[in-house]
Amino acid sequence: MNCSDVRDSIESYITDDLSDTESAKVAAHLAACDGCATAYEETRALVAGLSGIAESFVPRERFVPERPYAPRPVGGWGWRIAAVAASILALLAISALSVPAIARELPLPLAREIDALEQTNETLKEQVDELTVRLETIGGVEVAIVDTAPGDVAPEVAEAVKTLAMDFVRAQYSGDLEALAAMGTQRLRADLTAHPEDYLRARDAAVVFAQMTEPVDAGDGTFLIFVRLSDSADWVDSQYQEDFEIKLIDGVYLVDFMGMDA
C-alpha cells in the first residue's frame, strides 16, 4: 500500500469500515510513515469533531408538520384527512368518547396530536362528558353515533350520508361490485375497477356497525363520515374503520372515496 492508497482509506479505517486485512495494511503503513500518520491524526480529530456536533442542534420549538387543509387537491387530500381521523376515531372507540367537535379541528398539526396522545388519559377524563353518543336507528339498524360535529349538516343530509355509508359497507360484504359502482362517483368507479380487492370484504360475514361519526361538511361539497366496523363473532370492540368522502351530485349522494384504516 502506498501513501496515496492509504490516504484514500484513512476515513474508512477510522470508521472501521475496512476488512481486517485492509485495516492491518493501513495500520502497518501508518506505523512507518510520519506524513500519513499526521494525516490520519488530523482526519481522526476532524471526524470526531463532526460526529460530536451532530446532536448539538436543539430545536427551540418542537417540529410541527403542517397538514395541508382544503381546498382539496385532486386525489391527494382525502387519505391525509383519513389518516388523522383514523387515529382519533380509534381513540374514541377504544378509550372512551371524547374531544368535542374533533372533526372541525382537523387537520391537527402532528406535534399537537402527539402531545395530545401523550396526555390521552387525563384529557379523556376531563372531556369525556363533553361529547354525546346516542343510539340512532338507521335503516332498521341501531348504531352508536358520535356527535363529533353536532349540527354541522342538516338532519336529512346526515341521514342520507349515513345510510349511503352503511349500504356501501353492506355491498362490500356481499361482494356486490355492481352495487358499489352504482353508489360511487366516477372517481371511485375508476378505482373500483382498478383495485376491486380493496373494496371487497369477507363474504357474508356478520358485519357490525360499531360506531359512526356525525357527517362533517368539508366545505367543498364533500361530506366526511367515519365508520368503525367489526365482522368478528368475538366482537368486543370495533376492528377497523372505513373513512368516507361523500358528494352530492345531481341530487344523488355518491361515495367519492373510501379508505380503510386500522
Next chain:
Amino acid sequence: MEDHELVRRAQSGDDRSFATLVRRHERTLYATAYAITRSQWDAADAVQDALTDAYLNITALRDPTRFAAWVSRIVVNRCNGLLRRRSRVVPLEEPPEPQAFVWDGPEDGIDLMRALQSLSPDHREVIALRYFRDLKVDDVAAVLGCPPGTVKSRINRALASLQATLSRDHSAQEV
C-alpha cells in the same frame, strides 16, 4: 426499543412510537438540513415537511431497519427542493442565527459548523449524511442515488477541504 420496532408500531398506527422516532432523530436531521440549506429557518421548514411526509407515508417503508436512511433521504429531497425554489444567499460570516435552535454543543463546534458551510453543496451534503446522520457509505450512496465509490471520494475531498478551511481560519486568527 430499537428504531425498526418503533417503525413497525408506527406503521400499525401507534403515534407514540412515531413521536419517539421523531425525538430520537430530530436533532441530527436538523443538523443535516442546516448543513445543506445553511439557513436555520429553511432547515426547520425542510425537516418539518419531511417529518410530515414520513408520518403520512410510514407504511410505505418496506424495510423498517432502513428508517434512518429513508427519513434522511426525505430530508435531503426537501432541502434540495427548497434550495431550488430559493436563490437566497446566506452570508457565511454571520454566526448561526440564534432564533431557531439552541446550540448545545462544544464551543469549537460552531467554528467547525461555520467551516462546513463554506464547502460546496455536494460536500456539505455528504458530510452531514455520513457524520451527522451516522450513515454507512452504502446508505449515503442510496440516499444520494450515486455509487458508493463516488461517495467515498466525495467524503475524502470534503474532509480535505474542511481541513484546509480550518487551517486557514486558524492561521488568520493567529495573525
